[in-house]
Amino acid sequence: MSDQNVSLPLSPVDQAGWRSLISAQVGTWLLIAVALCLPLVVAGSWVFALGICFANAIGVLSVSVLVRYGGEVSIGHTFFSAVGAYTVAILDTRFGIPLWLSVPPALALGVVAGILFAWPSRRLSGIYLAVSTLALALAVPEIINNADGLTGGYEGLYVSEPLVPGVKMSLQRYYAALAVLLAVTYGLARLRRSRQGLALLLSKSHPAAADAFGARQVWARVAVMGISGGIAALCGAMLAFAGSTVSPSGFTFWAAIFLLVGSVVSVYGLTFPRALIGGAFLTLIPQFLSASGAWIPVLYGVALLGVILAGHYLPRLTQAMGRRKGGA
């Protein structure tokens, strides 16, 4: 601690701040426009991969929400995405229920699962939640494989019911995932400005102040996990629809850690472009490295450490540079 200097960092409120905010908005709209037009241009396999990428981006968002609003890490979010995915897949294969009817129960189940899971550790530090998510991640494949009467076991389930009859299925898979991703980012942007969102942030950063304002700690912790679980269930639902199959191999322990890696690589961002970065990282790198699978964990680990260390050292470097410039 002795090497930290006493001066507080200046708050970045200046005219350039507004300008960069507006240009970021324009960039987001451009990106959305590109995403909307892309299936007209690129090949079919890319449309499929991008659909999965959007679904993964939702999963990345679910982990980032937990970090941002709860100050907690989870390495077990595959549980909630599995809840969403299997809800959609089971309703589809058993009862022929299309996606637009099966997403609401998937979302509800995800929220409930998140709340139930957060309940035991509601009064404890975030470390306990992280450790219990470790157990959660390891339990998921086991549960899916052993409940094979319901989940299809190793073989998995095939989601075939179209959302809008008559439209090409590959386009449906792409646009449904994109639409849900956009809805989630819009919802998160609204949450950031809402009273509830502010209360959650306050109780994360200043617990005592939040208590004084009447925002209860337990409520905040459980609510964040509920929101996060719900978003993760949407991710699973979209993985099931966009990827067309649901099988335990998609919900392994490593998939859970990779979600966190994606969240870190997107610097816990909750906007559309940031989520897309995380999703692309999760989807495209395994595609490029499919011939040499052992490099994937190494690369992910290095990327994780790289982003974290850059986040630690870059502000210091720029500060030091600024000081030198100011001194000269």
Added chain:
Amino acid sequence: MSDILRDLFPLVWSGMITGCLYALGALGLVMIFKCSRVVNFSHGNVAGFAAFLIYGFSSGVLLELSWGAAVLLTIIAIIAIAFLSYAVVSPLVFESDLTATIATLGIGLIAQGATLLIFGADIVSLDLPVPRFSTAVLGLRITGYDLTVLAVAVVTIGALFFVIDFTKLGIAFRAISENPFAAEVCGLNLRSVHLFAWIVAAILGVVGALLIVPTTFLSVTTVAAFMLQAFAAAVIGGFASLPGALVGGILVGVLMNLFTFYVSPEYSSTFLLGLIMLALNIFPNGILARVEGFRV
């Protein structure tokens, strides 16, 4: 009735043996957490890598050494790895324990990838050079392996508690766990004590991995999965109590054995999940929280 007793006794015994190993893993996690507030998620993967290194050094994949030399070389390598991991994590520790915890996951991923790259995804067997004998005491089959595990665990844990209770380093460790700021004001070097904890934890992990592998086989995932039990043991013990970790380890070992025998061997991770959730609800501060007089 006598049937149940006949089954129960050996189950509890073998559960206690494996429980000692879970305790070894849990003690490492708790040591790191106590002094630096970081949960070391790379623990299992690094220990697994170490087990593979011993296999590689002794079987001719990398080198052809005797078992003892291979273990020694691996321990040196693991100390180097612990040093490196702490070097990566240390700037983050003082800033945010959450970020540092995430960073350990990155280290774990790299260790996992390195294991896959060097040794592949095959299953190998790694045996201990222990005397093969077994006797029956009161209807209990006690093997050389059991006694070895028990002896190693008792000696290691005893040595650890001795160091922490009676040496200068141990006092520094306790002081820093108690109040890092005051300890630093008194002139203690936080980083060197943290490094001590990381190195000791890594060695405990290697010992645990080495002793657990003969009961199954060695693959990329065995040791990482073994560490889930260690995590569960640490949670039951309260995550910040060394005796708690020991009790938690033995409890997890026994309960796991009973569960896999009487209920189902297929849901072991789910059972651990339930156990962790239950423990968090009933003993949020660890199973020994109400017992006074423990200060380790």
